[in-house]
Amino acid sequence: EDQVTQSPEALRLQEGESSSLNCSYTVSGLRGLFWYRQDPGKGPEFLFTLYSAGEEKEKERLKATLTKKESFLHITAPKPEDSATYLCAVQVLYSGNTGKLIFGQGTTLQVKP
Amino acid sequence: ETGVTQTPRHLVMGMTNKKSLKCEQHLGHNAMYWYKQSAKKPLELMFVYSLEERVENNSVPSRFSPECPNSSHLFLHLHTLQPEDSALYLCASSQDSSSGNTIYFGEGSWLTVV
Numbered sequence: 001e002d003q004v005t006q007s008p009e010a011l012r013l014q015e016g017e018s019s020s021l022n023c024s025y026t027v028s029g030l031r032g033l034f035w036y037r038q039d040p041g042k043g044p045e046f047l048f049t050l051y052s053a054g055e056e057k058e059k060e061r062l063k064a065t066l067t068k069k070e071s072f073l074h075i076t077a078p079k080p081e082d083s084a085t086y087l088c089a090v091q092v093l094y095s096g097n098t099g100k101l102i103f104g105q106g107t108t109l110q111v112k113p
Numbered sequence: 114e115t116g117v118t119q120t121p122r123h124l125v126m127g128m129t130n131k132k133s134l135k136c137e138q139h140l141g142h143n144a145m146y147w148y149k150q151s152a153k154k155p156l157e158l159m160f161v162y163s164l165e166e167r168v169e170n171n172s173v174p175s176r177f178s179p180e181c182p183n184s185s186h187l188f189l190h191l192h193t194l195q196p197e198d199s200a201l202y203l204c205a206s207s208q209d210s211s212s213g214n215t216i217y218f219g220e221g222s223w224l225t226v227v
Contacts, residue, residue, distance in 0.1 A: 004155070031212035043117075043203050043218035044156075051213070087156070091212055094161075098168050099212030103155040 002027040006088050006104035013111050016077045021107045023088030024070040031099055032091040033071050035064050037084045038106070044087055047073075078111045085109070116140045117219035119204050125225045126194065134189040134222045136204030142217075144168075144210035145187040147179060150201040150221070162187060163210040194226045 003026045013019055025033070032051050036044035048057045050066040057064050061082065063074040073086055085106045094100035117138045126132050138145060147159040161168040162181040176198075178190040187204055201221045207214040 034215070036218075041221075041223075043119075043220045046215055046217055049215055089156075093212055095169055097211045098161060098163070099210065099214065100158055100161075100169075101156070101216060103157075105153075105155050 002090070002092055002102050004088060004090055004102050004104040006086075006107050008107060009105065010108045011110070013075075013078055013109070015079055015111055015113050018074070018076045018078070020075070021073040021086055021088075021109070022070060023073070023104055025088075025090045026069075027090050027092050027102070029093055030090055031093060033066055034089045034091065034101065035071070035073055036087040036089065038087055039084050047086075075109070078109075080111045080113050083109055083111045116217055117204055117206055119202075119219040119222050121222060122220065123223045123225075125227060126191065127227055128194060128196070130194075131190070131192040133191065134202055134204075134224075136187040136189075136219060138185055138187075138204075138206040138217075138219075140206055140217065142206040142208055143184050144207045144214070145181060145184070146205040146207075146216065147177075147187070147189050148203040148205060148218075150203060152200075156203065160189075161210055168210055191224070194224075196226050199224055199226045 035047040038044045048064040085108045089101040089103045091099045144163045160179045180188040203221045204219045207216045
């Protein structure tokens with residue numbers, strides 16, 4: 001069964017304290033791994049797509065990496081405005097060539113000033 | 114203006130009511146989706162439409178009825194819902210429904226069934 005697990009469930013950091021969020025997955029055929037940011041009461045905001053092991057992408061203080069079994073979202077010197085829930089999703093083939101996103105539970109990050 | 118717009122943002126309905134959620138995308142995409150986000154659960158796919166045709170119905174109860182009149186608009190018609198259907202309903206779109214495409218979400222419609 002396709003499965004996505006994110007850890008930790010919640011993370012509290014001091015401003016400037018770097019850390020990493022983990023997304024481990026077990027799927028029959030990975031078509032892409034996506035990271036989203038979700039603020040309370042809002043829809044998920046797209047951050048990154050990774051397609052193959054070894055791939056890395058960066059955006060401001062965020063860097064996403066991918067291996068064959070997991071992805072990491074590294075947050076360097078976070079600021080309070082980085083506080084949000086970070087969602088990981090893997091895309092698999094659903095039917096024919098239709099893709100389907102399977103989401104993890106998310107990691108809720110709180111950055112204190 | 115955001116790429117995917119949902120209305121209403123909040124909805125409270127009784128179990129015998131009939132209501133609809135509306136979604137419009139301004140990205141020129143050909144695929145649209147409904148996802149459900151319940152408390153303490155991961156987002157789950159409900160429906161996929163590609164070029165106005167339903168591609169998949171992810172075993173969703175018939176009290177949820179989708180409608181896609183064109184590639185820019187998507188509706189979710191609701192009737193005889195249960196309290197456990199209270200959740201955030203998210204509309205999304207992508208260039209097409211094939212794998213590898215990035216899916217962009219709207220802000221969601223918060224539904225409370227009383």
